[in-house]
Amino acid sequence: xxxxxxxxxxxxxxxxxxxxxxxxxxxxxxxxxxxxxxxxxxxxxxxxxxxxxxxxxxxxxxxxxxxxxxxxxxxxxxxxxxxxxxxxxxxxxxxxxxxxxxxxxxxxxxxxxxxxxxxxxxxxxxxxxxxxxxxxxxxxxxxxxxxxxxxxxxxxxxxxxxxxxxxxxxxxxxxxxxxxxxxxxxxxxxxxxxxxxxxxxxxxxxxxxxxxxxxxxxxxxxxxxxxxxxxxxxxxxxxxxxxxxxxxxxxxxxxxxxxxxxxxxxxxxxxxxxxxxxxxxxxxxxxxxxxxxxxxxxxxxxxxxxxxxxxxxxxxxxxxxxxxxxx
Amino acid sequence: xxxxxxxxxxxxxxxxxxxxxxxxxxxxxxxxxxxxxxxxxxxxxxxxxxxxxxxxxxxxxxxxxxxxxxxxxxxxxxxxxxxxxxxxxxxxxxxxxxxxxxxxxxxxxxxxxxxxxxxxxxxxxxxxxxxxxxxxxxxxxxxxxxxxxxxxxxxxxxxxxxxxxxxxxxxxxxxxxxxxxxxxxxxxxxxxxxxxxxxxxxxxxxxxxxxxxxxxxxxxxxxxxxxxxxxxxxxxxxxxxxxxxxxxxxxxxxxxxxxxxxxxxxxxxxxxxxxxxxxxxxxxxxxxxxxxxxxxxxxxxxxxxxxxxxxxxxxxxxxxxxxxxxx
Numbered sequence: 001x002x003x004x005x006x007x008x009x010x011x012x013x014x015x016x017x018x019x020x021x022x023x024x025x026x027x028x029x030x031x032x033x034x035x036x037x038x039x040x041x042x043x044x045x046x047x048x049x050x051x052x053x054x055x056x057x058x059x060x061x062x063x064x065x066x067x068x069x070x071x072x073x074x075x076x077x078x079x080x081x082x083x084x085x086x087x088x089x090x091x092x093x094x095x096x097x098x099x100x101x102x103x104x105x106x107x108x109x110x111x112x113x114x115x116x117x118x119x120x121x122x123x124x125x126x127x128x129x130x131x132x133x134x135x136x137x138x139x140x141x142x143x144x145x146x147x148x149x150x151x152x153x154x155x156x157x158x159x160x161x162x163x164x165x166x167x168x169x170x171x172x173x174x175x176x177x178x179x180x181x182x183x184x185x186x187x188x189x190x191x192x193x194x195x196x197x198x199x200x201x202x203x204x205x206x207x208x209x210x211x212x213x214x215x216x217x218x219x220x221x222x223x224x225x226x227x228x229x230x231x232x233x234x235x236x237x238x239x240x241x242x243x244x245x246x247x248x249x250x251x252x253x254x255x256x257x258x259x260x261x262x263x264x265x266x267x268x269x270x271x272x273x274x275x276x277x278x279x280x281x282x283x284x285x286x287x288x289x290x291x292x293x294x295x296x297x298x299x300x301x302x303x304x305x306x307x308x309x310x311x312x313x314x315x316x317x318x319x320x321x322x323x324x325x326x327x
Numbered sequence: 328x329x330x331x332x333x334x335x336x337x338x339x340x341x342x343x344x345x346x347x348x349x350x351x352x353x354x355x356x357x358x359x360x361x362x363x364x365x366x367x368x369x370x371x372x373x374x375x376x377x378x379x380x381x382x383x384x385x386x387x388x389x390x391x392x393x394x395x396x397x398x399x400x401x402x403x404x405x406x407x408x409x410x411x412x413x414x415x416x417x418x419x420x421x422x423x424x425x426x427x428x429x430x431x432x433x434x435x436x437x438x439x440x441x442x443x444x445x446x447x448x449x450x451x452x453x454x455x456x457x458x459x460x461x462x463x464x465x466x467x468x469x470x471x472x473x474x475x476x477x478x479x480x481x482x483x484x485x486x487x488x489x490x491x492x493x494x495x496x497x498x499x500x501x502x503x504x505x506x507x508x509x510x511x512x513x514x515x516x517x518x519x520x521x522x523x524x525x526x527x528x529x530x531x532x533x534x535x536x537x538x539x540x541x542x543x544x545x546x547x548x549x550x551x552x553x554x555x556x557x558x559x560x561x562x563x564x565x566x567x568x569x570x571x572x573x574x575x576x577x578x579x580x581x582x583x584x585x586x587x588x589x590x591x592x593x594x595x596x597x598x599x600x601x602x603x604x605x606x607x608x609x610x611x612x613x614x615x616x617x618x619x620x621x622x623x624x625x626x627x628x629x630x631x632x633x634x635x636x637x638x639x640x641x642x643x644x645x646x647x648x649x650x651x652x653x654x
Binding site: 042043044073075076077079080082083084085094095097098099101102104105108109119120122123 | 369370371400402403404406407409410411412421422424425426428429431432435436446447449450
């Protein structure tokens, strides 16, 4: 079974840890990772979502915070601050720095990001094939109004520095229109037996991946069932601040509205199936009315390290995929 | 009093610490630093000699080893090794990495090395004006015979990895011929009241600086006294492996031979004065016979942290400069 997953950072990574347990023996998992939140810091190329997937599945993640390396110190960052070099708001640990140094060196030598990611994964052995959505630079910017003036800030500045404390007026994946899917991305989608949207952010994670020309079209064309898991539980994001960026694209923060946002495959949208949390059981009817098969199952990853809950969620997603297959 | 010093790494830096104590009030010290041992490691630009001067005079040096930062850990390097990325033989600590990251980022943004060095020194306040010999890339290569084959290795590979365990057949400052002195270098030499060669390596430190077109000529033209201190004491290098690279340029490892190698200013060479260690008193006659005023004084920097011995050496050098001034 060939499973393709469009993943953002923490939520996607933790879901993938469960999926690896839940997938049938011999299943091949290809992860198409969001790179819209990539950022250049200190002259180094940082890919937060790719690294979160890689570290989580490879056993190097800081489990408590969900991103970055375990057992971290911040000597390099403190030294950079002593030189007056920032930003201070982005937490890069010493171990993490090494990843960005290797990546930047390889990119500088002419390797595309996909080849670099493969090389980094040789160390981490994440047990999935991790592909960046594109080798081209895509950078998600968020338009915000500050002191009456509209300005665009990098997604990381919005998310990490401002902590989404101001409303997002628009979310723009700069460069996406000109980007090409990375080698292997469209092939993986075309050959997939199942396509999954983990409970990642539908705007700045999955949405950014879908903004790369060819990816959305490939999924629409695919005959494989496409099943997603709601990142919204009880009208609030499970983690992060997805409600803020959903508002920017005019989508209410509810499990049903996100499904409608992706749209029903049978009506030219993307989804064949959608999982909502049991607290959102009332949403099932609305989602099914939109032409998407829907089940209410527990969607809280209560034991992220063991991944038992995530594995059960993945099992439910694969089960729903079989139910809707060829429907 | 305007003092210009051509400096390599550890020996030059420790001498400069003494010179700062010995120089008259209001003296301005300009250091022209060797960049021939610069190396790109992990995609980062590393300038070992400039950093040794900066850290030593700025209070950040690891006093025991004479290079690198104090209170260092090696997390980043260990992580790079875990990615299979080397070299392992070059000791870059976590704090040190920050310096190279800032430098590389600024160079990438288009700043010349001289401007980068000035920016780094804003933090360290070394109390001297530290100029790289050139903003252009110069890289000292050493020709060695390995298994019957001649090959060129980077100076750092020869010095740090091979520990000069094989004979140097030739020493070539690659790029020096095309290099231009950094802004301020020739002006500092032209305006100098005294020019000093600290007990730095005469081939791969001072020799490399002199290989940048214009610098040797500027010193030859200068009417300021030029006084050097022998890095060879009792026919052996005080530290390092200067004898190996002296042999490569056909110079015997003795205090007198190094003076003759620099040559007497009055005969178109560089030196007006030369200090040898008291154990080399017999060399005085030979050096003076070569037309260079020579004194035997203690040249062992026995208390590098306090710099009392180095200060006394600097006082002797300044004294000899006054003796030979206008001679």
